[in-house]
């Protein structure tokens with residue numbers, strides 16, 4: 381009997397990455413950085429052209445350098461031709477989008493199904509298909525059936541799931557040094573292949589968890605649901621802080637010192653947005669309902685509702701700061717991206733609030749250090765500025781909605797000189813409120829500056845009589 385090959389002795393698999401958006405472009409570049417030959421495939425020819433020329437089609441710190449280096453080294457290429465990419469690869473990562481369906485909370489799985497079918501149909505030799513996109517539990521089993529139907533006879537192919545946990549803004553380091561790697565539904569052979577691919581991060585300490593297919597799918601959406609729940613929890617408490625005259629930031633610091641709780645994801649404010657957390661909790665809600673798991677449905681509904689309520693809270697504060705109406709008032713909005721260090725405006729709370737203020741008749745001028753063009757594509761009717769100063773000149777109200785360093789370190793005394801009204805809404809609790817107050821600003825925050833006197837009578841009514 382021959383001894384099983386050690387990981388090091390196995391030939392390096394050639395890799396294709398299907399879908400080169402925020403996840404796939406990063407994954408392709410990172411796999412090339414690990415030393416593999418990688419070809420990225422996308423149906424969008426503009427994206428492919430940019431990538432071929434060594435440019436990232438979106439803003440992600442560290443990614444352009446990684447792409448340029450690996451394209452120049454000849455390890456990384458891009459194409460729109462799926463068949464060509466599949467023919468020269470052994471392992472095929474599915475990284476296409478799974479957006480929310482229009483008119484439903486369910487995930488749109490048509491891209492994932494199309495990619496799986498396309499890979500299978502074009503296989504010219506045995507291969508491994510690895511799902512990385514975020515999918516509802518049960519998707520892998522359906523894809524296995526689609527692949528079995530489409531694969532040419534005599535070709536051996538396996539489908540496994542290896543969900544991705546990267547954060548935008550930190551995508552490169554999260555991919556090269558993941559907190560954990562989850563391998564779902566693997567055989568001994570495919571597990572060995574994945575261990576070969578991730579050999580370096582594993583050697584550097586990233587733990588591997590080998591799971592069945594449904595568990596691997598569910599780990600991913602559960603992680604996002606937990607993060608979303610943590611944010612909505614602190615935002616619910618922020619509302620209590622507002623009513624009781626307490627300070628949610630200090631409260632979060634105190635909670636965070638408890639190692640069982642931790643300080644991360646306890647920043648109260650405008651709530652979560654982006655291309656993932658909102659659609660993933662809704663898809664999990666939908667799937668849980670299909671499965672009859674009603675406790676999860678109820679929990680996630682509350683998380684979503686609390687989150688969306690935060691956007692309304694900022695609009696209410698704007699109305700309050702401007703005396704009941706925003707009509708014809710000039711509002712300088714600082715921030716459009718769903719969080720700092722990205723140009724992603726998918727389901728951005730910041731843009732959503734800016735658009736709502738515009739709809740109420742305000743003259744809104746938005747400034748974001750990176751997201752101007754992505755924001756302008758989505759909301760062309762808003763006003764846009766090229767600098768913070770331009771956005772705030774003559775503003776009746778300043779609203780900070782994304783906590784870019786440029787805003788948190790701005791000098792409130794200098795800004796005071798250019799605005800018309802000295803009121804600022806700190807939608808992310810990211811400003812030094814006392815410095816801004818000292819500089820003459822009225823600061824409205826999200827659970828840190830009491831807006832109303834403590835509701836002593838109402839609270840007394842809720843307190844059980846002993």
Ligand SMILES: NC(=O)C1=CN([C@@H]2O[C@H](COP(=O)(O)OP(=O)(O)OC[C@H]3O[C@@H](n4cnc5c(N)ncnc54)[C@H](O)[C@@H]3O)[C@@H](O)[C@H]2O)C=CC1
Nearest residue numbers: 399400401402403422423424476477478491513514544548
């Ligand atoms: N953006 C992120 O930070 C993370 C995203 N994810 C998950 O990864 C998946 C992709 O997300 P993003 O990269 O953000 O989406 P994206 O929309 O930026 O990228 C998806 C790409 O797939 C391409 N595409 C669609 N169908 C295709 C096909 N048949 N062949 C080739 N290309 C095709 C699209 O043109 C697009 O460029 C989603 O399931 C998401 O939930 C998971 C972890 C992190």
Ligand SMILES: O=C(O)[C@H]1O[C@H](OP(=O)(O)OP(=O)(O)OC[C@H]2O[C@@H](n3ccc(=O)[nH]c3=O)[C@H](O)[C@@H]2O)[C@H](O)[C@@H](O)[C@@H]1O
Nearest residue numbers: 544545546547548611645646647651652653654656718719
């Ligand atoms: O599935 C995904 O795509 C990814 O979704 C999130 O990553 P990302 O969307 O890049 O952004 P986060 O850093 O999680 O922030 C999400 C939102 O929550 C908000 N947030 C975050 C933290 C906090 O304390 N408070 C808060 O409101 C942010 O402003 C942002 O709008 C997860 O953190 C990643 O692990 C996951 O891989």
